[in-house]
Amino acid sequence: MKKLSTRHYFKLIAFLFILSTVPVIITGGLSYWQSSKAIVDFSNDEKKQNIYQIQTNVEQVLRYIDLSTTYFVRSGQTQAYLREDMRANVFSDFHQLRKDLNHLQTIETGIEDIILVSLDNRWLLNNDGLVRLDNQTYQTIYQDYLQIPNTSAWLVEEADRIGLPNATKKSCSQYINLVKKLPLLSSNNTGLISVIIPSCELREIMAQSNDNESFLILDEENRTIAQSNTEYTGETSQIPQDLFEHIDNNALEGEFEYRLNNVDYKISYQTSDYNNWTYLSFVKLSDLHMKSSSIGWLTFWIVIVLLTTSLCFAFVGSKVLYRPVKKLQQIIDANHHEKTDTTAPVNEFDMIESHIERLLNQNHLLEKRVQSQVSQLKQLFMMRLLQGKVSKGEIPLKVKAFQYEQDWTSFSIFSLKIDEIDQQKFNSNDHDLVLFAINNLMEDLLSEKERLTPVVINDTQITIIMMKSNNATEYSRLLNQKAELIQSKVKELLHLSVSIGISKAHQKLEYAHIAFKESKESLKYRLKMGEGSIIFYDNLNRRYSNVAPYPVAIKNKILDAIKLCEKEIALQELTKFFDYLDRHDIHHQQLEIILSRFLYELYELKESLGASVEQFQTTEMITHFQNLRSMESIHDWVSSEIILPLIQNIEEKDDSKNRKISDRIITMIHHNFDKDLSLDIIAAELHYNPNYLSSIFQKEAGYSFSEYLLRYRLNKAKEWLVSTKMSVKEIAQRLKYNNSQNFIRSFRKMEGTTPGKYREQYRGRD
Numbered sequence: 026m027k028k029l030s031t032r033h034y035f036k037l038i039a040f041l042f043i044l045s046t047v048p049v050i051i052t053g054g055l056s057y058w059q060s061s062k063a064i065v066d067f068s069n070d071e072k073k074q075n076i077y078q079i080q081t082n083v084e085q086v087l088r089y090i091d092l093s094t095t096y097f098v099r100s101g102q103t104q105a106y107l108r109e110d111m112r113a114n115v116f117s118d119f120h121q122l123r124k125d126l127n128h129l130q131t132i133e134t135g136i137e138d139i140i141l142v143s144l145d146n147r148w149l150l151n152n153d154g155l156v157r158l159d160n161q162t163y164q165t166i167y168q169d170y171l172q173i174p175n176t177s178a179w180l181v182e183e184a185d186r187i188g189l190p191n192a193t194k195k196s197c198s199q200y201i202n203l204v205k206k207l208p209l210l211s212s213n214n215t216g217l218i219s220v221i222i223p224s225c226e227l228r229e230i231m232a233q234s235n236d237n238e239s240f241l242i243l244d245e246e247n248r249t250i251a252q253s254n255t256e257y258t259g260e261t262s263q264i265p266q267d268l269f270e271h272i273d274n275n276a277l278e279g280e281f282e283y284r285l286n287n288v289d290y291k292i293s294y295q296t297s298d299y300n301n302w303t304y305l306s307f308v309k310l311s312d313l314h315m316k317s318s319s320i321g322w323l324t325f326w327i328v329i330v331l332l333t334t335s336l337c338f339a340f341v342g343s344k345v346l347y348r349p350v351k352k353l354q355q356i357i358d359a360n361h362h363e364k365t366d367t368t369a370p371v372n373e374f375d376m377i378e379s380h381i382e383r384l385l386n387q388n389h390l391l392e393k394r395v396q397s398q399v400s401q402l403k404q405l406f407m408m409r410l411l412q413g414k415v416s417k418g419e420i421p422l423k424v425k426a427f428q429y430e431q432d433w434t435s436f437s438i439f440s441l442k443i444d445e446i447d448q449q450k451f452n453s454n455d456h457d458l459v460l461f462a463i464n465n466l467m468e469d470l471l472s473e474k475e476r477l478t479p480v481v482i483n484d485t486q487i488t489i490i491m492m493k494s495n496n497a498t499e500y501s502r503l504l505n506q507k508a509e510l511i512q513s514k515v516k517e518l519l520h521l522s523v524s525i526g527i528s529k530a531h532q533k534l535e536y537a538h539i540a541f542k543e544s545k546e547s548l549k550y551r552l553k554m555g556e557g558s559i560i561f562y563d564n565l566n567r568r569y570s571n572v573a574p575y576p577v578a579i580k581n582k583i584l585d586a587i588k589l590c591e592k593e594i595a596l597q598e599l600t601k602f603f604d605y606l607d608r609h610d611i612h613h614q615q616l617e618i619i620l621s622r623f624l625y626e627l628y629e630l631k632e633s634l635g636a637s638v639e640q641f642q643t644t645e646m647i648t649h650f651q652n653l654r655s656m657e658s659i660h661d662w663v664s665s666e667i668i669l670p671l672i673q674n675i676e677e678k679d680d681s682k683n684r685k686i687s688d689r690i691i692t693m694i695h696h697n698f699d700k701d702l703s704l705d706i707i708a709a710e711l712h713y714n715p716n717y718l719s720s721i722f723q724k725e726a727g728y729s730f731s732e733y734l735l736r737y738r739l740n741k742a743k744e745w746l747v748s749t750k751m752s753v754k755e756i757a758q759r760l761k762y763n764n765s766q767n768f769i770r771s772f773r774k775m776e777g778t779t780p781g782k783y784r785e786q787y788r789g790r791d
Contacts, residue, residue: 038339039339041338041339042335042336045335045338046335049331049332050332053324053325053328057320057321061320064320068291069280069291072238072280072306072308073293073295075240076294076295076306077295079231079304080295080304082230083230084297084299086230087201087203087299090222093129094129094139094203094205094218095177095209097218098205098207098218102121103125104208106143107145107146107207107215107216108143108145108215109143109146110146110148111143111148111155119150122150123150123154126139126150126151126152129220135222135223136221136222137200137221137222137223138152138192139152139218139219139220139221140189140192140219140221141216141218142166142216142217142218142219144158144163144167144214144215144216145215145216149162149190151189151192152193153193165188166188169188170189170204170206170217171217176209177204177209178203179201179202179203180203181200181201181202181224181244181246181248181250182199182200182202183198184197184198184199187202187221192219196223196225196226197226199225199250200223201221201223201227202219202221202222203219203220203222205217205219224251225251227242231251238306238308239253239254239306239307240252240254240305240306240307241253241264241304241306242302242303242304243302243305244301244303245300245301247264254307268285268292271292276296277298278293279293280292280293280294285307288309290309290310291308291309291310292305292307292308294306350377357377399427403427404478406423406427407479407487408480410537411438411480411482411487412538413537415535420535424534429473429477430474430475430491433491433492433493434494434495435491435492435530435531436489436490436530436531436534436540437489437492437527437540437544438487438488438527438537438540438541438543438544439487439489439490439525439526440526440527440544440548441485441486441487441511441524442484442486442523442526442551443459443484443521443522444523444551444556444655445522445658456484457481459519460484460485460486461481462519463486464481464486466515466518467479467486467488470510471488471490471507474491475490475491476488476490487541487544489540490507492504492530500530501561501563504561505559508559509559511525512557512559522556522557523557524551524556524557525548525558525559525560526543526544526547526549526550526551526560527544527561529562529563543562544562546562546565547561547562550565551655552616552656553607553616553656555657556655573605573606573619575622576602579601579602582594582598583595583599583602584626584627584630585714585717586598587675588675588717589717589720591672596664596669599660599664599668600660602623606619606620620659624647624663624667627641627663627667627671628647631671634671634675636671636675637674638666638667638671641666641667641671683721683725684725686711686713686718686721686725687721687722687725689711690722691733693710694734694737695737698734698738698741699741699760699761700761702761704718704730704731707730735771736775738761739771739776742756742760742772743783745759746784746787747787753769753780756768768780
C-alpha cells in the first residue's frame with residue numbers, strides 16, 4: 026500500500042506540474058500573440074485614420090476649388106463675358122472678370138493661377154492679363170484639353186508641359202490642373218477654365234506625417250502627386266512598378282507588405298471615389314516589431330516566474346491534495362475490509378471507484394424524482410420554444426425525450442384570451458387562476474396526439490395544435506371545429522367568453538415563435554370583431570389599403586356638446602363616432618391611434634375646463650381602453666367614466682363664469698357699438714370659440730349676439746335722432762351700416778316707422 030501511495034503521489038506531482046505549466050505557457054504565448062496582434066491592429070487602424078484624415082483634408086480643398094469654380098463659370102455674368110470679344114471698348118468687363126478670377130485665388134486653397142479661355146473669341150485671361158490666341162496655341166489647347174472625355178477633370182502636369190500660355194508656374198515643378206470645358210451643360214464647348222495648383226501645396230496638408238510614417242498620393246496613372254517624406258522613395262519619387270501590382274484597383278482600401286530600398290514596409294492604401302487618386306501610408310515593419318519585442322521579453326520573464334511558482338505549488342499542493350484521498354481510502358478499507366482481497370495489490374482509486382459504483386446503483390431514486398418534474402420541464406420547453414430560444418438542433422431531441430407525437434404534417438398555434446370576467450363569480454384578481462383552469466381544460470379536451478403541452482404566458486393561454494391534413498380547406502375547418510369546441514366548453518364550465526387567434530399552418534417547430542406572433546396579431550382584431558371571436562391569421566387584411574380619416578367633425582360636435590353640458594347630444598355623437606369606426610374597415614393599429622387621439626383630446630378638454638374626473642386624472646389612463654375586449658365596452662367606458670362625469674362636473678360648477686363672460690361681451694358692445702364689431706372679433710379677444718360664446722350669450726342675455734347689437738345700435742340711433750342734429754346718413758355711418766337705406770329698413774322693422782318720422786314725432790312732443 027505504501028508503494029502504491031508513493032507512486033500516485035509522484036503521479037499527482039507530475040499532473041499538477043503539467044496542469045499548472047501548460048496553461049501558463051499557453052497563456053503567455055497567447056498573451057504575446059494577442060498583444061502583438063493588438064499593436065498591429067491598432068497601428069493599422071491608426072494608419073487608416075491618418076490616411077482618411079489626409080484624404081479628407083486634400084479632397085476638402087479640391088472639392089472647394091471645384092465647387093467655387095463651377096459656381097463661377099455657371100453664373101450668367103461669366104457666360105456673358107465668354108461670349109464677348111475682349112477689346113478696349115469693354116475694359117470695364119475685362120476689369121470685373123479679372124477681379125472675379127483674383128477673388129477665387131485665396132490663400133487657403135493654394136491656387137497659383139486661374140486661366141479662362143474663350144475659344145470662339147480667341148482670347149485668354151489669367152494673372153498676367155489678356156492674351157490673344159494664335160492658331161497654333163488654339164490647336165494646342167484644343168488637342169490637350171478639349172479632347173478630355175469628361176466635362177471636368179483633375180490633371181497632373183509637369184510645369185514645363187502645361188499647354189496654356191502665360192500660365193504662372195513658379196512654385197513647384199509639378200502642378201495639379203482642374204480643367205472644365207465650357208459651357209458645362211453643353212456638348213458644344215466654346216471655352217474652358219483651368220485652375221492651376223502647385224503639388225507642393227499638398228505637403229502642407231499632409232503635415233500629420235511623422236518620422237515613423239510617410240504618406241504618398243498617386244493619380245489614376247500611378248504617378249506621384251505628393252509625398253510627406255522623401256527618405257522612403259528618394260527625391261526622385263521613383264516608385265518601383267511591381268509595387269502597383271499589389272494595389273487592387275477594384276477595392277477602395279487594402280494593405281500589404283513590401284520591400285523598398287532594402288527596407289520592409291507595411292503599406293496601407295485607400296482609393297478616392299472622387300478623383301480615383303490613391304493615398305498610401307508607409308510604416309517600417311521594424312518599428313512595429315520593436316513595440317512588440319518589449320512585450321515579448323516581459324511575457325517571457327513572467328512565464329519563467331509563474332513556472333517556478335507552479336513547480337513549488339505542485340510539490341506542496343500534492344501533499345495537501347493527496348491527504349484526503351488517502352484518508353478516504355483508509356475509511357473505505359476499514360468499512361469494507363472483509364470484502365477486500367488481501368492477496369492482490371489493491372489500488373486505492375479502484376477501491377473508491379467500486380464504492381461509487383455501488384452508490385450509482387441507487388440512481389433509480391433520482392430518476393423517480395426527475396420524472397415528477399417532467400411536466401414542469403415540458404412547460405419550460407414550450408415557453409422557450411414560443412419565445413424562439415430553442416436551437417434548431419435541440420428541438421428534435423426534446424420532442425423525442427418528452428415523447429411528443431411526431432406523426433404530423435402541419436401545426437398551428439391557438440392563442441386564447443378571456444373577453445370579460447364575470448364579476449359576480451370571479452374577482453378581478455382571479456384572472457390568472459381562471460387562465461390556468463382553461464389551460465388544464467385544454468389538456469382534457471385535446472388528446473396528446475393532437476397537441477403539445479399547453480402553457481400560459483402573461484394573460485394568454487397558448488396551445489400548439491398538430492394536424493395531418495394536407496388540404497387547406499379541410500385544415501381550416503378542423504381548426505375552426507376545435508376552436509368552437511374550446512369556446513363552448515369554457516362557456517359551459519366557467520361561464521366565460523373567450524376569443525381565439527389562430528396562426529398560419531407551419532411545417533417545422535423551429536417556426537413556432539413566428540406562429541406565436543401570428544396568433545397574437547390575430548387576437549388584436551377582436552376589438553373590431555367583438556367577444557367570442559375566432560380569428561384566423563390567414564383571413565386578416567394586412568395590406569392596410571383602407572385608411573379611414575380621423576372623424577374631426579364628429580369629434581368637434583362631441584367636445585362642443587360637453588362644453589355646453591348637452592348630455593344627450595354628446596352621447597348621440599359618441600355613438601356616431603363608434604359607428605364610424607365600426608363602419609370602416611380600419612386596421613387595429615390605426616384604430617388604436619384614432620382612439621388614443623380622441624381620448625387625448627378629451628383629456629385636453631378636461632384640463633382646459635379645469636374639470637375633475639376621478640377615472641381620468643392622468644395621461645396614462647388614456648391607454649386603459651387597450652385592456653378592454655370590445656368596441657361596446659370601450660364605448661360604455663368612455664360614456665360612463667369620462668363624458669358623463671365630465672359634463673356633471675362642469676354643470677356643478679358655479680355659472681358665474683358664464684355670467685362674467687356675458688357681461689364682458691355686453692361691455693364690449695357698449696364701448697364698441699360704433700366700430701366694426703362681430704362675434705369672431707370678440708371671441709379672438711377673449712380667447713374663446715365663437716360658437717361657445719354665442720351659446721353662453723344666448724343663454725345669459727336672452728338674445729343672440731347680432732340681435733342684441735342691433736337693438737343697442739337702434740336705441741343709440743333713437744337717442745341721437747331726438748337729442749342731436751345728425752342726419753340719418755351720418756347716424757347710419759356711425760353705426761356702421763353700409764348705406765342709409767339698410768339703416769332705414771332696420772329702423773322701420775324695429776320701430777314701425779322711419780327715422781325721419783320718429784324724429785319729427787318726438788321733437789314735436791318736446
